[in-house]
Amino acid sequence: LIIPMNFTLLALLFTAIILGLEIFTSYKRYARVLKWLTLSLIAYPITVLIVNQQWITILKSSIFPHFELSFDFLFVITAVLGTTISPYMFFWQASEETEEERAKHLLVRDNQPKINVKFIQSIQIDTLVGMIFSQIGAWSIIVVGATVMHQNGITDIASAADAAKALEPLVQSFPNSGYLAKLLFATGIIGLGFLSVPVLAGSAAYALSEAMNWKEGLNLKLSRARGFYGVITVATLLGLLMNFIGINPVKALIYTAVINGIVAAPLIFVIWLIARDEKIMGQYKSGRLSSALLGLTFTCMTIAGIALIMTFFKG
Template identity: 55%
Template sequence: MSTQKHSNNENLFRRFLNILGPGLITGAADDDPSGIATYSQTGAQFGYGQLWIAVFTLPLMTAIQEACARIGLVTGKGIVAVVKERYGMKMTVGVVLLVLVANTINIGADIGAMAAAAQLVAPVSFVVATLGFTTIILVLEIFTSYRVYAKILKWLALSLLSYVVTVFIVNEPWLTLLRATFVPHIEFNFAFLFIITGVIGTTISPYMFIWEASEEVEDARERHLLRGGKRPKLGWSDIRRMRLDNFIGMLSSNVVSWCIIVTTATVLHGNGITNIATSADAAKAIEPLVHSFPHAGHVAKVIFAVGVIGLGLLAVPVLSGSASYAVAEAFNWRASLAYKLNRAHGFYGVITIATLVGLLINFVGIDPIKALIVTAVINGVVAVPLIFLVARIADNSEIMGEYKSGRLSNIFLWITFLFVGAAAVGMFATYFTK
C-alpha cells in the first residue's frame, strides 16, 4: 500500500514538473542579476517604502505574461511576428531595436555581476570569470537540444530559493513588513518615481513578453501541437496548463523580489547603507551586518552570491534569446532553439553577437550598472506601447479565435497599461518640475 502511495506521489510530482516550463523560466529570469541590483538599491535607498510594489505588480505581471504566452500558443508565432503582420515593418523595427539595445546592455551588466559574485565565493579573476560564464552560456545555448536546454533552465530556477532562505537568516520586523507589503507608500519626487519606474521596468519587461511567447511556440512544437507551419491544435487543457505554469513563474518571481527588498532594507537601509552599485555589492555588504547566529553574515553572503550566479546563468540566455527571436521574426529568419547551428545561422548569430557585445561592455569603460539603471527605466517606458499592442492582439477574435482575452484578462491588461504609463509620466513630470 505504501509503495503504491509513494508511486502515485512520484507520478503526481512528475506531472507537476512537466507542467512547468516557459512560465517558470520567464519568471525566474525576471530576477536576473540586474533585477537583483535594482531591488537591492530599492531596499537600501527607501527601506520598506516600495515593498508593496511586489504584491501590486503580481496580478499585472501575470496578466501581461499570460496574454503573451497565449498569443504564442494560439498563433504558433512570436510577439514580433504577430506585431509585424498586424502593424507593419516600421513599428516592428522600432520595437526590435529598443529590445536589442536594452537586452545587450542588460547582458553586459549580468555577466559582470556574475563574475563579481563569483569572486565573493572563490579566488578567481574578474576576466577569467566573465569569459568562463560567457563560454558556458553560449555552448549550452547553441549546442544543446531544446529539450535538454529547457530542463537545465528549469533546474537553474531553483536558484530563486536562495533569496527566500536569506530572509529567514536575518531578524525581520514581521508586523512592519506586513503593513509595508499591503499599504502603498508613495513619494512624489524624482528619486522615488525614478526607482519605481526602474523596478517596474525590470519586473514588467519587453524581453519577457517576447521570450515567453516564443518559448510557448517552442514548447508546442516539442509536444507535437505545431506542425507544418499551421496553427497549433489546442484544447482548453493546454490553455489551463499554460496559465498554471505562468502563474507559478510570476508568483515565484515576485516572492523573490519581495525577499530581496526585505533583506536589503533590513540589513543595509537599517544600518545607514543607502547606495548599492551591483547585486554582488549587496551580497558583500550583508556579511558584516547580520547577527542572527554565529557566521550568519558569511552564510547570507554566500547564499546571496550563489543566487546571483545561478540566476545569471538562466537570465543571460533569455535576454540574448529574446533579442534573437525578435530580430529573426522581424526578418523572417529561421528561429528556434530546436534547430542545429547550420539551420539557423542568423538566429544563433544574433545570440552570439549580443552576448559578446554584452561581455565587452565590462571592458571598454562603460559603467554597466549606470547603463543598466537607465535601461531598466527605458524598459519601463518601452513596455507601455508594447502592452497596448499585446492587449489589442490578445483581445482580437480574428487572431485568437475562441481563446481571445476574457473580461478579467482585459481589465488587468488595461490596468497594467495605465499603471506602467502613469509611472513613466510621473517620473518625467517630476524630473522637469524638480
C-alpha cells in the same frame, strides 16, 4: 565570492558555458537546465529569513507602501515595474511557447500549432506559478536591500557582488549568519545570471530574426539558423564586454529597467487589443477578468511613466 578564481577567467568561463548550452544543446535539454536554475531563486527568501527582521513593519509597508511625487521615487518605481513587466519577456515567452509546441509535436500542417484548452490552461498555470516565485524572489531582494543595506548607510552598490559582500558584516542573527547570507545571495546572483543572460540575448535574437525573416529557434542547429545564433553570440559578448569598459552594471540595469517600464505600456496596450479581438484570437480571446487586469496594468504603467517624465521636466 564562492569560487576563488580570477574575475576575468570566471567571466570568460561563464560566458562560454552560457553560449555552449544555448547554441549546441537541444531545446529539451536546455529547457531542463533553465528549469533547474530557477531553484536559485530560493536563495533570496532564505536570506531574508536568516536576518533579524521587524516583520510587522515589513508586511505593513508591503501592503501599504510609502508614496511620494518626487522624481527619485518615481524613477525607482518605474524601474521596479520595468523589471517586473519587461518588454523583452513578451518576445521570449511567446517564442518559447512555440518552441515547446514543436518539442511536444503539437504542430499540424504549415508548421502551425495545434492548440487546445488543456494546453492553454497549462500555460496559464505555468505563468502564474512562475510569476509568484519570481515576485517572492524580487520582494526578498528589496527587503534585504532596504532593511540590511540601506538602514546601515550602504546606498552605493557598484555590482551584485558588492551587495553580497556587504551582507556579511551586517547580518549577525547567529554565528556565521553573515557568511551564510553572503553565500546565499551570491548563489542567487550566479543562478539568475545563468537564467537572465540567455533570456536577454535570446529575446533580441527572436525579435531581430522575425523582423529580418531569418530562420529562428533554439530547436534548430547552428548550421540552419546562423543569423539567429549570431545575434545571441553578439548580445552575450556585449554583456561580457560591459564588465571591462568601466560601465557600472547596477546603474546600467536601473536605467534599462526605467526604459523598459516606459516602453512596456504601449506594448501592453497592443497586446490588450489583440487579446480582445475575436477575429485574431477566435475562441481563445481574452475573458473579462484578464482583460480588466491587463487594462489595469496598462493604466498603472502609463501613469508611472507619465508622472516620471513630468517630474523630470519640472525639476
